[in-house]
Amino acid sequence: MIDTHTAEPSALLREAGLRVTETRLAVIAALADAPHSGVDAVVTQVSNRLASTSRQAVHNVLNDLAAAGIARRIEPAGQPGLYELRVGDNHHHIVCQRCGKVADVDCVTGHAPCLTPSKTSGFDLAEAEVTFWGVCSDCRATEVAQPAGASAPV
Amino acid sequence: MIDTHTAEPSALLREAGLRVTETRLAVIAALADAPHSGVDAVVTQVSNRLASTSRQAVHNVLNDLAAAGIARRIEPAGQPGLYELRVGDNHHHIVCQRCGKVADVDCVTGHAPCLTPSKTSGFDLAEAEVTFWGVCSDCRATEVAQPAGASAPV
């Protein structure tokens, strides 16, 4: 299998049976530059590289990449979907509860650590997904000045 | 603290400073009957108990209950939000990749098992959320007859 984040983008596409197009290369480049990007962010990035690209094309490409296993879609609760190129390496995410920023969290304990549920309720287990929630350093800094639950002085 | 799934619903509401209304009681009853219900399912359930209720009211109530800590909202990727009354007991969910059915998974290893990320990237960690993905027994049964990836014979 080709390594998603070191291989030539065009090779990745060909490998997956997808045609190599400007749009797709631009989307892959955008994700390489800024992982955990949403459709909006990707559209912006792509616009900088290409003359014109429709939002729908970006949607298509991201769906195709995800279906081909080149990209992965993550969907933290309460946010639009985000995409990243790191696939198949069993890493997880930590999401800022305030600003939505996402960072990668590598899995220390090896693969699927303690992630065998006690009772699968008859389910055929395929995978475990872990999402950490917290507050990023930027938001924590802001919060000191203006605590989250604080009401403005009257 | 009042135990969410044994206490009288009206007590729960009062405790949280919320008024006791037919709508709210009906929503709580619906969630008690069918955990992991979406807004649609709750609306249907509530309609059976009450003469008329607006979808918006159900949205309001569910938001209020979630804000008050009486209910919890979960949002598996690719699905509308679901609500359940079990809160504060650190359990997780297993979701069917085919039909979206959700089951509870109790946390064997105690609280927050091995869920301390290796590197928090400067985040202030608040909580860890685990979602298991798999195929439920019903879907597996169907799948034997019609495998998911199978193309129809030409």
Next chain:
DNA sequence: GTCGTTCTTTTGACACAGTAAAAACAAGCG
């Protein structure tokens, strides 16, 4: 029990994210 304040619910409009489908276009093979 009745009154009045405040919280809930209703109603209707709107915002956002994503999907659907047909026509115009381009990649890659012969």
Next chain:
DNA sequence: CGCTTGTTTTTACTGTGTCAAAAGAACGAC
């Protein structure tokens, strides 16, 4: 070069959830 098939564009639409103003109900005070 030119054909075939996969991409992209364009436009419309669906689903999920929010916003806000007016009507209505819960609960405490009298």
